Amino acid sequence: MNKKLLRELPKVDDMLSDARIANVAQTISRYTLLKAIRNVIDKTRQAILTGQIKDERLNVDEMVERVLELATDDSTMNLKPVINATGVVLHTNLGRAPLAPSIIEALKGIAGQYNTLEYDIKTGARGSRYSHVETLISDITGAPAALVVNNNAAAMMLILSALAKDKQVVVSRGELVEIGGSFRVPEIMQQSGSILREVGTTNKTHPRDYENAINSEETAMLLKVHTSNYRIVGFTEEVSLEQMVEIGEKHDIPVVYDLGCGLIDHFSDANLMTEQTVRGSLKSGADIVSFSGDKLLGGPQAGIIVGSQTLIEKMKRHPLTRALRIDKLTLVALEATLRLYLKDQSALTNIPVLNMLTLKSEIISIHAQQLFDKLKPAEKWCQISLEAGKSQVGGGSMPTVELATTLIALKPKHISVGVLQAKLRAYTRPIIVRVNNDKLYLDVRTIQQKDYDYIAETIIDLLGEE
Ligand SMILES: *Cc1c(COP(=O)(O)O)cnc(C)c1O
Numbered sequence: 001m002n003k004k005l006l007r008e009l010p011k012v013d014d015m016l017s018d019a020r021i022a023n024v025a026q027t028i029s030r031y032t033l034l035k036a037i038r039n040v041i042d043k044t045r046q047a048i049l050t051g052q053i054k055d056e057r058l059n060v061d062e063m064v065e066r067v068l069e070l071a072t073d074d075s076t077m078n079l080k081p082v083i084n085a086t087g088v089v090l091h092t093n094l095g096r097a098p099l100a101p102s103i104i105e106a107l108k109g110i111a112g113q114y115n116t117l118e119y120d121i122k123t124g125a126r127g128s129r130y131s132h133v134e135t136l137i138s139d140i141t142g143a144p145a146a147l148v149v150n151n152n153a154a155a156m157m158l159i160l161s162a163l164a165k166d167k168q169v170v171v172s173r174g175e176l177v178e179i180g181g182s183f184r185v186p187e188i189m190q191q192s193g194s195i196l197r198e199v200g201t202t203n204k205t206h207p208r209d210y211e212n213a214i215n216s217e218e219t220a221m222l223l224k225v226h227t228s229n230y231r232i233v234g235f236t237e238e239v240s241l242e243q244m245v246e247i248g249e250k251h252d253i254p255v256v257y258d259l260g261c262g263l264i265d266h267f268s269d270a271n272l273m274t275e276q277t278v279r280g281s282l283k284s285g286a287d288i289v290s291f292s293g294d295k296l297l298g299g300p301q302a303g304i305i306v307g308s309q310t311l312i313e314k315m316k317r318h319p320l321t322r323a324l325r326i327d328k329l330t331l332v333a334l335e336a337t338l339r340l341y342l343k344d345q346s347a348l349t350n351i352p353v354l355n356m357l358t359l360k361s362e363i364i365s366i367h368a369q370q371l372f373d374k375l376k377p378a379e380k381w382c383q384i385s386l387e388a389g390k391s392q393v394g395g396g397s398m399p400t401v402e403l404a405t406t407l408i409a410l411k412p413k414h415i416s417v418g419v420l421q422a423k424l425r426a427y428t429r430p431i432i433v434r435v436n437n438d439k440l441y442l443d444v445r446t447i448q449q450k451d452y453d454y455i456a457e458t459i460i461d462l463l464g465e466e
Contacts, residue, residue, distance in 0.1 A: 005048045008058040012037050018064055028075045036070035082430040083451050087405055087443025089356045090395025092180055094432065096294040096301070097353045099333060103299070106336035107329060117328045130316075132331055136338040140264060141278045143289070143306035147315055148334065149324040153183045155290040155303030156258055160192035160221075162318040163254065163288075163311060167220030168197040170213045172205035172239065174232055175225040179260070179396050185225055194220065204237040210247050221256050222248050224286075226276060228260040229396035245285035254287040254311060261397040262291030262304065264341060267348050269358045275398050278306065287311060293330075295395045298351035299337030300330045356445055357393060361404045367444045368406035374456035375408065381463040383411040391445045407434075408442040412463060423462050431455060 015021060015037045025033060040063050047053045082094060090096050099107075120127035130148060137146035149155050160169065169189060176198065178184045189196045197219070199209040210222060222244050232238075241257060248255040263275045275296070281289045288311055293302030303324075305312060315321060326334075340350045348354050368386055375384055387409045390402035412420050417440050424431040434441040447455070 002048060002051075005053060005055075005058050006045065008060075009041060009045060009048075010060055010063070012041065015041070015064065015067060020064055021067060024068065024071065028071050032071050032074050033067070036067045036074065039070060040066045080429070082432050083448075083455060084446040085431055085433045085442040085444075085455070087389070087391035087407075087434065087441075087445045088394035089353055089391065089446055090295055090393060090397055091446075092395055096395055097298045099300065100298070100337070100340060100350055100352055102340065102350070103333050103336040106332050110332040111329060115328060115332075117331070129325070129328070129331060132335050133338060136335065136342075137304060137306060140338055140341045141289075141306050142282055143278075145307065145309040145312040147305045147312050147321070148293075148326055148331070149303040149305070149321070150326055150330075151294075151301050152258070152260060152262075152290055152292040152303040153179075153188065154324040155305050156183075156188055157192055158315055158318060158320050158324055159256055159288060159290060159305060160189055160194045161320050162315040163256070164192070164194035164220035166193060166195070168195045168213075168215070168218045169221045169223050170197045170199055170210055170219060171223045171225065172200045172209070173198050173202050174200060174205055174236075174238060175223075175227055177225055177227055177229070179229060185258075200239075203232055203235055205239055206237060207239050207243050207247060210239060210244065214247070214251050214253065216251065219251070219253055221254055223256050223258065225258045226260045229399050231400050241281060241284045241286055248287070249285075254308070255285070256288040256290070257281050257286040259289050259291045261296040261395070262293070263296040264347070267354070267358075269348060271358050271401070271403060272354075274401060282306065293334055293337070295397055296353060296357075297337065298347075298353035300333035302326055302330055302334050357403065359445060361406070364404075364445055365406040367447075367449065368408055370449070371442065371444055371447070371452045371455065372408055374452055375410075375459060378410075378456075378460045378463050381413055382459075383409075383413070385409045387441075389441065389443065391443050403445070405443055405445050408444070410440040410442070410459070411438065412440075415463075420462065424458065427458055427462075429454065431458060 012034065016033065021033060044063060084091055084094050116127065118127050118129050133148055134146050137143065149158055171185065176185045186196055197213050199205060199213045224241055224244055244255050259276060259278060259281055261275060263272060263277045265277050265279050266272045278289055278291060286307065288305060288307035290303060290305045291297065293299045293304055305315065341347050348358050372384065372386055378384065387407045389405050389407035391405040393401055417435055417438055420440055421433055421435055424433060434443065
C-alpha cells in the first residue's frame with residue numbers, strides 16, 4: 001500500500017509541466033516554483049511514510065493546488081499593506097505613522113533617481129545630507145540647531161555617548177522607563193558608557209535630589225525622560241523641566257529631555273492638550289530635546305535631536321553619527337513631512353496621524369454609520385450594531401488619553417469571532433480588528449473612507465461562504 005503510493009509520487013519535472021503550473025510560470029519564477037514543488041513532494045512523501053495518507057490513490061490535483069498556493073504566497077511581498085481597524089492610531093506593530101500623500105509623492109520622485117543627497121547644487125561641491133532638513137526643523141520647532149538619526153533610541157545613544165561618556169547622568173527614579181521593543185533607559189546608558197546617577201524615588205523626586213547629586217567634576221547632564229507609556233498617579237511629585245533647567249543653569253550642566261512622542265505643538269486642539277510639545281520643551285529652556293519621527297510628528301522612522309548649536313556640533317563630530325546616519329528615503333519623507341507643518345494650521349488636516357487623533361466624535365459617528373450601511377447585507381449571517389467606544393493613541397504615547405469613538409460590533413451567527421478574525425487577517429489585504437466579549441470590533445477612526453467598500457465586500461464575502 002505504502003509502496004504503491006510512493007511510486008505514484010510525481011517527479012519534479014512532471015509537476016513543472018502540469019498545465020496549471022506551466023500557466024503561472026510567466027509570473028512566478030522557476031526558482032520559486034521548484035522550491036514549492038520540492039516542498040510539496042517532500043511533505044507528501046513524509047505523510048505517506050508516516051501513514052497520514054492512506055488513500056487508494058494519490059491526489060495529485062491536491063498537490064498541484066498546494067504548489068500554486070505556496071508559490072503564490074512566496075512570490076508576493078512579505079511586507080504588505082493592511083487595514084488598521086483597531087483604532088490604535090500609532091500602532092507600532094502596524095508601522096506607526098502612515099504617511100501623507102504629499103510625502104509619498106516626494107518618495108516617488110527621489111527613490112528611482114540620483115539626487116542631491118550630499119551634493120551642493122550651487123557650488124557643485126560636496127554637501128551635507130543633514131542640510132536638507134536642519135533649517136526646516138529649526139523653523140518649525142524654534143530650535144537653534146538640529147540633527148537627525150535613525151530613530152529616537154539612536155538619538156539617545158548618540159546624545160549620551162557624545163556628551164556624557166564616563167560621566168554621570170542624573171535621572172529621576174520615576175523616569176527610568178522601558179519603551180516597547182527593549183529600549184530601556186538604564187541599559188542604553190550603560191551601552192553609551194555614561195554612568196547612571198539615580199535620584200529620588202519611584203513616586204516622588206524633589207529639586208533637592210538633583211541638587212544633592214550634582215558634582216561639578218563628574219556630572220555631565222541632567223536627563224529628563226518623558227514617561228511616554230505610563231503615568232504615575234496618586235501621592236507623586238515630579239521635578240518640572242523648568243525647575244531642572246534652573247538647577248542646570250546654576251551649575252552650568254546641560255539639561256536633556258527625551259520627549260519621545262514629538263508632538264510639535266498643541267494646535268489648539270483639546271485631544272492634544274495633555275501631551276508635552278517640542279516647542280514647549282525648548283521654550284522651557286531644555287538644552288537638548290529628542291523625539292521620534294514616526295510618532296506624533298507623523299513622518300518616517302527617525303530620531304530628531306534639537307537644541308543647542310554647540311552641543312549638536314559635538315554630536316555631529318562623534319563617530320556614532322556615521323553609524324546612525326539616515327537614508328535618503330527617510331530624509332526625503334522627513335523633509336516632506338516637515339513642509340506640511342509650514343502651512344498654517346494645516347498639520348491637523350494634512351498629517352494623517354494628527355488628523356485621526358483630532359477627528360471630532362460627531363464626524364466619526366457619521367463615518368461609522370456609512371460603513372455600517374455598507375455592511376447591511378451581512379446581517380443575514382451576523383448581528384451588526386453601533387457601539388460607543390474608545391480609541392487609543394498607541395505607540396507608547398498618551399497612555400491615559402481615551403478618545404471617544406463609534407465602533408461597529410460584529411457577532412457572527414455560524415462561525416466563531418476568532419475564526420472570522422483569522423480569516424480577515426488572511427485576506428489579500430489583511431484587515432486587523434479588535435476582539436472583545438465575543439464580538440469583533442471595527443473602529444473607523446483609523447480606517448480610510450476609501451477602504452469602506454473593500455471592508456464591506458470582504459466581510460460579506462467571508463460570511464456568505466460559510
Ligand atoms: C518611543 C520612545 C523612545 C524610542 O523611540 P524610537 O523612535 O522608537 O526609537 C525613546 N524614548 C521615549 C521617551 C519614547 O517615547
